[in-house]
Amino acid sequence: MTTIPLLLFLLSAAIIATVFAVVARSSGQEGAVDYARVNRLRGVFLLSLLVILGIFLTLTLPRLPYPVEAAVPERIVNVVGRQFAFSLTEGPGPESLENWDRDFVPDVQVPAGVLVEFRVRTLDVNHGFGIYTPEGRVLAQTQAMPGYVNRLRVRFDEPGTYNVMCLEYCGLSHHAMRGVIEVVGEAQP
Amino acid sequence: MRTLQAGYFPATPPEWFYAVMTLHGLGMVGVWFVAGLAAMSFLLTKYVRPSLTVSWIALGMTAVGVLLLVAATLVGKLGVGWYFLYPLPFFSEGTWPDWATAALFIALGVLGVAWTLWSGDVLRAIAGRYRLREALGWHYLSGRSDPEVPPIIIIATVSCIGVLAGLVAAVVILLLIGWEVLGGGAANDALLIKNLTFYFGHMLVNITMYFGVALVYEIMPAYTGRPWKTNTLVVLSWNTVLALVMFAYLHHLYMDFAQPRWLQVLGQLSSYLVSVPAAVVTIFSTLVLTYRSQTRWSLAPTLLYLGVMGWAIGGVAAMIDSTISVNQLFHNTLWVPAHFHTYYLMGVVLMTLGAVYHLAVTLTAEVENLKRSRIMAAHLVVGGYGLMLSFYLAGADSVPRRFAAYPAELTSGPMLAGISLVFILVLFGGLGLYLWDTGRLCARALRA
Structure with a gap:
């Protein structure tokens, strides 16, 4: 998935750089500007840009990552963040910093193929709950924000160890803030 | 920072990385905002009369704010990031003392007052010659071109209105946090503060870009x-930009699922649409202005032209990231610094460096060494885009931003950080040569 945006960007950047280079090279010659032609070209450029943006909106807006109320999650995992750890439990998890050591669980097991809802919150500052595939790519993410519960729904197709990393800067050991999701069972077609 | 991310000097405590990261972020946003506003104010003197006294006062206050930030980060090891996301400044986990947090907010207050004064004075100067509707060029829409208004007046008006609108949000943030911390008020709503913070921060960074475009x-x-x-x-x-830039900040909150969904969609729509006037008018017109123009490519036009190109390339990357379904994979990965460094370092910084060089050359009337200028420009392009590419590739490979050190499984993180060091050296070579040459010209102009 991330390859497509990268290739799209590299292609666009190459086109832009080429246009700028060609125009810069042309500046060695003398020529009057035909403003009627420029305006026609500008019109074509505007129309093309609007069409491209329209296509992208049409393709991407139906793919919003936010929970659809009609779908019922088959498994709930409560995620609680604090500086600098995530607790992942099917129970309520730590309700306060005072109860952290008692209720903290750093990993959770979920079956492959079921719709899991992660209810993500924090006991101190903002954190980013980022789920990484066993290959080390971001699969999905949401923020953990004080006073709010963000619901992230994921269906894991492949079994394996999915690491959780903090994707919102949260202080001194932000880079070491982790969690683990073990996905078990058969791979889904 | 890239040296530490590459795995060199592993004994360096992470608090140093995060303190320097904070100073770098706040410092670069501030330096190029001030440089852009100063250069634009100078060029505006051709048409209107901004107050030199206000400019000096604002510059002096900026220096005070910068000193406070330097003390907070390098002495107090304040590591909150450039947008100091509430309530992180108050959860130091023993890393930075309370005085460093206080210094941050005092510095922001001082800078806010300074930049309000400065932007307000630019608007005052413009109002001395044009009515507001004229300064925004509205009479052109009804087919009249009298009075003739230079584009820089319209861009300066739009930009300074934008600055003031952004600074209003900053004042609200300071008041809300001040009431909570000093007045004993209840804890603030983190989502509200985050909206206000990014409204202010995104506006300030975009307006800095517009200062560069005005140049x-x-x-x-x-x-x-x-x-x-x-x-x-x-x-x-430019009037469309003024309206849309107010909403584009919403793309910073895509991953806050508690934010109302219509605001998220509005974020993608406004982020897409704000690119249209930039591409169809300013970037397209730069190309028309240049095509077969017999331009002599000395350093100033080269940097200005390259700056517009960087703005275009960074803009494409920003639009990709402002797509909600893509943002779920790119949010807070190195793709984010990749795109904003492209339109900042390779955009507004090059534009501002080009403008300053133009002024230095104009003041001294010295014959430019074109060979040296081309070496400088080549270093800036190769070094800059090489560094950017290391960010883009890492971002596409899910490497997080703002990590003092990478976990073992993210192998591309340290590898690309190591490769980027070569490009950073090339970039610094170009910047060093530029500073030496421009400094020499400025010193000569002052002596004259």
Whole structure:
């Protein structure tokens, strides 16, 4: 998935750089500007840009990552963040910093193929709950924000160890803030 | 920072990385905002009269704010990041003392007052010659071009209104946090503060970009020999930008699922649409201005032109990231610094460096060494885009931003950070040569 945006960007950047280079090279010659032609070209450029943006909106807006109320999650995992750890439990998890050591669980097991809802919150500052595939790519993410519960729904197709990393800067050991999701069972077609 | 991310000097405590990261972020946003506003104010003196006294006061207050930030980060090891996301400044986990947090907020207050004064004075100066509707060029929309308004006046008006609108949010943030911490009020709503923070921060960074573009509009015609005049398109473009830039910040909150969904969609729509006037009017017109113009490519027009190109390339990357379904994979990965460094370092910084060089050369009337200028520009392009590419590739490979050290499984993180060091050296070589040459010219101009 991330390859497509990268290739799209590299292609666009190459086109832009080429246009700028060609125009810069042309500046060695003398020529009057035909403003009627420029305006026609500008019109074509505007129309093309609007069409491209329209296509992208049409393709991407139906793919919003936010929970659809009609779908019922088959498994709930409560995620609680604090500086600098995530607790992942099917129970309520730590309700306060005072109860952290008692209720903290750093990993959770979920079956492959079921719709899991992660209810993500924090006991101190903002954190980013980022789920990484066993290959080390971001699969999905949401923020953990004080006073709010963000619901992230994921269906894991492949079994394996999915690491959780903090994707919102949260202080001194932000880079070491982790969690683990073990996905078990058969791979889904 | 890239040296530490590459795995060199592993004994360096992470608090140093995060303190320097904070100073770098706040410092670069501030330095280029001030440089852009100062250069634009100077060029505006051709048409209106900004107060030199206000400029000096604002510069002095900026220096005070910068000193406070330097003390907070390098002495107090304040590591909150450039947008100091509430309530992180108050959860130091023993890393930074309370005085460093206080210094941060005092510095922001001082800078806010300074930049309000400065932007307000630019608007006052413009109001001395044009009515507001004239300064925004609205009479062009009804087919009139009297009074003739130079594009820089319209861009300066739009930008300074934007600055003031952003600073209002900053004042609200300071008041809300001040009431909670000093007045004993209840804890603030983190989502509200985050909205206000990014409204302010995104606005400030975008307006800095527009300052750079104003420099291009005003200076580039001197080298291409073609005028860049206000017309209906320019007016429509900049008024649309003023309206849309207020909402584009919403793309910073896509991953806050508690944010109402219609605001998220509005974020993608406004982020897409704000790119249209920039591309169709300013970037397209830069190309028209240059095409077969017999431009002599000395350093100033080269940097201005390259700056517009960087703005275009960074803009594409920003639009990709402002797509909600893509943002779920790219949010807070290195793709984010990749795109904003492209339109900042390779955009507004090059535009501002080009403008300053133009002023230095104009003041000294020295014959430019074109060979040296080309070496400088080549270093900036190769070094800059090499560094950017290391960010883009890492971002596409899910490497997080703002990590002092990478976990073992993210192998591309340290590898790309290591490769980027070569490009950073090349970039620094170009910047060093530029600073030496421009400093020499400025010193000569002052002696004269």
